[in-house]
Amino acid sequence: xxxxxxxxGLLIPFLFIVLFGFGYQAIPLFxxxxxxxxxxxTRDKPWQNILLIYFVSSMGFALAFLGNFxxxxxxxxxxxxxxxxxxxxxxxxxxxxxxAERFMRKHNTGMTTRVLFTPLLYTALWFLIGRLxxxxxxxxxxxxxxxxxxxxxxxxxxxxxxxxxxxxxxxTVALELPTFPLHQLVVSTPHFLQDTHHPxxxxxxxxxxxxxxxxxxxxxxxxMAVLLSYGGMATNIRRGSFYQTIYPDYIPKTEPxxxxxxxxxxxxxxxxxxxxxxxxxxxxxxxxxxxxxxxxTTIVQEEEAFLNKSKAxxxxxxxxxxxxxxxxxxxxxxxxxxxxxxxxxxxxxxKAHPVPGIELQPAGPNVLQFMDTPEFGRLGGxxxxxxxxxxxIGQASDHGIDIMLQPSWTWGPxxxxxxxxxxxxxxxxxxxxxxxxSQGVSGIFEPTANSVFQQKVASNNVESYLxxxxxxxxxxxxxxxxGDLFSYxxxxxxxxxxxxxxxxxxxxxxxxxxxxx
Numbered sequence: 001x002x003x004x005x006x007x008x009g010l011l012i013p014f015l016f017i018v019l020f021g022f023g024y025q026a027i028p029l030f031x032x033x034x035x036x037x038x039x040x041x042t043r044d045k046p047w048q049n050i051l052l053i054y055f056v057s058s059m060g061f062a063l064a065f066l067g068n069f070x071x072x073x074x075x076x077x078x079x080x081x082x083x084x085x086x087x088x089x090x091x092x093x094x095x096x097x098x099x100a101e102r103f104m105r106k107h108n109t110g111m112t113t114r115v116l117f118t119p120l121l122y123t124a125l126w127f128l129i130g131r132l133x134x135x136x137x138x139x140x141x142x143x144x145x146x147x148x149x150x151x152x153x154x155x156x157x158x159x160x161x162x163x164x165x166x167x168x169x170x171x172t173v174a175l176e177l178p179t180f181p182l183h184q185l186v187v188s189t190p191h192f193l194q195d196t197h198h199p200x201x202x203x204x205x206x207x208x209x210x211x212x213x214x215x216x217x218x219x220x221x222x223x224m225a226v227l228l229s230y231g232g233m234a235t236n237i238r239r240g241s242f243y244q245t246i247y248p249d250y251i252p253k254t255e256p257x258x259x260x261x262x263x264x265x266x267x268x269x270x271x272x273x274x275x276x277x278x279x280x281x282x283x284x285x286x287x288x289x290x291x292x293x294x295x296x297t298t299i300v301q302e303e304e305a306f307l308n309k310s311k312a313x314x315x316x317x318x319x320x321x322x323x324x325x326x327x328x329x330x331x332x333x334x335x336x337x338x339x340x341x342x343x344x345x346x347x348x349x350x351k352a353h354p355v356p357g358i359e360l361q362p363a364g365p366n367v368l369q370f371m372d373t374p375e376f377g378r379l380g381g382x383x384x385x386x387x388x389x390x391x392x393i394g395q396a397s398d399h400g401i402d403i404m405l406q407p408s409w410t411w412g413p414x415x416x417x418x419x420x421x422x423x424x425x426x427x428x429x430x431x432x433x434x435x436x437x438s439q440g441v442s443g444i445f446e447p448t449a450n451s452v453f454q455q456k457v458a459s460n461n462v463e464s465y466l467x468x469x470x471x472x473x474x475x476x477x478x479x480x481x482x483g484d485l486f487s488y489x490x491x492x493x494x495x496x497x498x499x500x501x502x503x504x505x506x507x508x509x510x511x512x513x514x515x516x517x
Contacts, residue, residue, distance in 0.1 A: 023064025136388030258283030262297030315343030346371030
């Protein structure tokens with residue numbers, strides 16, 4: 001028993017780290033311990049440890065997301081079998097990364113391999129899951145860290161993948177701590193105060209300084225100090241505010257905008273269109289100039305008649321009206337249609353990424369639409385789960401969109417988690433996000449994390465809210481300019497690196513075989 005605890009006792013705290021480090025009741029600090037513990041348990045250990053950590057990690061993730069399909073009318077944990085199956089599939093990333101690292105370190109034990117290969121491959125695989133998988137970046141391990149504004153802001157440099165890389169790099173660097181030359185931090189007696197001086201002393205000092213400054217811990221500390229300084233500057237020094245400029249000189253004007261929250265899955269209320277037009281009219285009376293309905297607020301059978309009514313409302317009240325509805329029952333299309341003040345259709349969008357297993361209608365085109373307005377600049381929009389696909393929302397940068405509309409409908413325990421992940425998109429692309437959600441987080445999210453105009457409210461069903469949207473142009477970001485270049489570099493570097501090691505291994509084995517012959 002003692003031997004088992006010594007060899008595998010780490011798995012017990014690791015299970016709790018996974019359970020409460022990710023998912024719907026996450027403690028962000030716990031997520032930072034995940035990868036270091038994985039590497040401590042598996043590196044230079046029997047290969048069976050990889051399978052054990054994979055099993056425990058998969059169990060922990062399944063429990064962290066177990067209530068994913070829970071609603072007010074279901075048992076506490078419906079489709080639990082599916083959540084466990086999905087967790088074991090997603091955690092195959094861990095298997096691939098750990099066995100690849102083991103192979104690489106077997107043939108190259110250098111510090112560069114120990115520190116850089118795993119973060120590169122880890123980032124590459126998670127990017128491919130987000131880019132090609134049916135869930136986008138929904139299961140990403142960095143979602144819980146987005147509340148740390150200075151860190152989240154770094155996504156403006158390289159997207160979510162850059163956050164993945166830094167988190168993984170922190171783990172491999174942490175394992176280098178035992179080799180860190182801590183004694184070199186102690187200030188030694190200056191040479192001119194020493195009694196004797198040997199010519200070789202300069203070479204020794206130079207070598208020590210080089211080993212200290214080139215150590216991964218030192219380099220990572222400097223890197224994070226620079227990056228977090230940038231993140232702090234971006235989140236705390238607003239454009240035009242430097243140096244200590246007075247508020248009226250740099251704080252932009254705002255425009256009232258309204259959020260009409262739909263009824264969830266109450267079909268009777270979804271078919272009662274007048275309720276939602278009446279709520280919209282009340283928001284107009286409160287001063288709203290743009291009104292957004294949450295996802296599937298209504299179910300529409302006669303689309304032309306419904307759209308004519310929406311156009312007439314927008315024209316009569318002189319407002320922009322963004323209605324969201326399901327066409328047909330069962331839903332054939334999940335739509336966001338934005339009316340101009342003149343009563344014309346500016347955006348006619350069908351959801352491009354229906355939720356797998358939940359929304360059975362065909363996907364719409366994977367193309368963002370936009371419209372120009374004198375008050376708000378260039379408006380764009382997408383629906384709920386679409387925002388988990390960075391390559392789709394990245395089109396907002398290509399089109400220079402200033403404000404993105406996101407009607408959404410979440411359920412059960414997922415509302416806050418989903419809002420956290422979606423809040424990364426304005427940071428990456430520089431637009432302002434207006435979010436209207438049934439059973440989730442509604443409000444205004446700026447392209448700087450935790451900024452002065454950020455407005456959030458936990459919104460349930462059949463409610464309406466007034467927010468104040470800042471009238472600003474989009475912010476230029478590095479990610480908006482280079483897109484997923486950093487991610488592709490991770491794929492290329494880790495792939496070529498491994499291919500070279502495999503080639504060297506095969507060639508070396510062939511040469512040894514020839515020598516034996």
